[in-house]
Amino acid sequence: MLNHWFLIGFLSVTTYLSRIIGLEFMAGQQMSPTLRLYFQYVPIGIITALIMKQVLIPGEGQLSISVPVLVGCISTAIAIKVIKVFLPSVAIGVLFGLLVRHFL
Incomplete structure (x- = not known):
């Protein structure tokens, strides 16, 4: 860390x-x-x-994808394209990432 x-x-x-x-x-x-x-x-x-x-x-000699982080990034990108405001878009991305991490 x-x-x-x-x-x-x-x-x-x-x-x-x-x-x-x-x-x-x-x-x-x-x-x-x-x-x-x-x-x-x-x-x-x-x-x-x-x-x-x-x-x-x-990990273990290969790369794996962190799905919650990927979902958070994609949802942030979509939110910033739609609402065009940075901070709420980041909040939306964090929320979606946390939801995916919690439920998957």
Whole structure:
């Protein structure tokens, strides 16, 4: 469990530093489209890596899927597409994940 928190903290600091260094370095300069694209996709890449680590669980030499986490992620994605508000969408995803974990 400590490794997960270390990973989350490390990736958060790395993301923050890359943005700060990028802003300081590029202050007053026009950013290239490639650099702008990089800064847009760093947080998405980190969140995806963290989510996939929770969905795909290694065990006995192979990967298994955590159905409650997968259902929570999918229901959050659907909710955010429908209601377009982040926090209630996450709450809906957590609720569906807990329901699946409890009843399956």
